[in-house]
Amino acid sequence: MASRAPITRTVAVPSKPPAIVGVCRRILSEIEAYGFDQEDLFAVHLAIEEAFINAIKHGNKMDANKEVKIDYSVNPDKIEIFMTDLGDGFDPNSVPDPRRGENLYKTEGRGLLLMRSYMDVIEFNNQGNRVRMVRYKEKPRLTETHRKA
Amino acid sequence: MAPIKPRISVEYAENATIVILTDERILEEKDIQALQESIMSVIEQVEQINLILDFRNVRALSSAVLGLLIRVSKKIYERDGQLRLCNINSRIYEIFKITRLTKIFDIYKDRESAIEGLPAED
Incomplete structure (x- = not known):
């Protein structure tokens, strides 16, 4: 098979939940074309949906005039996605663990846990309004920094 | 306006009301709201539902x-009913495991095992 050239794209998405559907579909078809399997597609789909909902709800406060910027790149080894909102940001370490105690019965607060579980790398910028998500096709040994990110 | 898609279908067994989620993907807030309204209205039709x-x-x-x-589940337990989940595929089950919701939901392999042992509905 001829090797495919890496893809790099930037998309600006309005802060409306349905707006991510087409973007997500395109990204998934691109990674599928690179040989990512159904497990990868499921994981990336879930992470994009959760990150986008966080960005429009907590970042852009559902302001339809504000956009979420998505920069992504795909190559035969990995997909890397940056998602940036126009909010003040947050401290990801301040998010309560939804698996503990009474949090288990809360109706919100599981998105970040799922993003961390399904992507190999989740990192935020200092301001907390941009997340970097990476999923590798073949799993590398992750460093301790990545595990804690 | 977009047509309202069917979100659930309802079947009745001797001691249980079975709600089948008909959508393959349940992701959008609007869809989730519609789904919630449909399920809540089913719960309200029976005093103590086994759902x-x-x-x-x-x-x-x-x-x-x-x-x-x-x-x-909160609504059902307030009304002294029971909630059981079934036919969850392995990828979706993984989400329940990661979030530890396997601790608070009764999850069964299939419909037959979910129905077993339920008391009569009031």
């Missing part, structure tokens, strides 16, 4: 659906 939620069609869901399930 089985059948996930046989579901291939993808978001964390907002987990929130919906918790609201549904």
Whole structure:
């Protein structure tokens, strides 16, 4: 098979939940074309949906005039996605663990846990309004920094 | 306006009301809201419902659906009913495991095992 050239794209998405559907579909078809399997597609789909909902709800406060910027790149080894909102940001370490105690019965607060579980790398910028998500096709040994990110 | 899609179908067994989630992907807030309204209206039709939620069609869901399930379970338990989930595929089950919701939901392999041992509905 001829090797495919890496893809790099930037998309600006309005802060409306349905707006991510087409973007997500395109990204998934691109990674599928690179040989990512159904497990990868499921994981990336879930992470994009959760990150986008966080960005429009907590970042852009559902302001339809504000956009979420998505920069992504795909190559035969990995997909890397940056998602940036126009909010003040947050401290990801301040998010309560939804698996503990009474949090288990809360109706919100599981998105970040799922993003961390399904992507190999989740990192935020200092301001907390941009997340970097990476999923590798073949799993590398992750460093301790990545595990804690 | 977009047509309203069917979100659930309802079947009745001797001691249980079975709600089958008909959508393959339950991701959008609007859809989740519609789904919640449909399920809540089923719960309100029986005083003490034994509700089985059948996930046989579901291939993808978001964390907002987990929130919906918790609201549904609270409503059922307030009314002294029972909630059981069944036919959850392995990928979706993984989401329940990661979030540890396997601790608070009764999850069964299939509909037959979910129905077993339920008391009569009032």
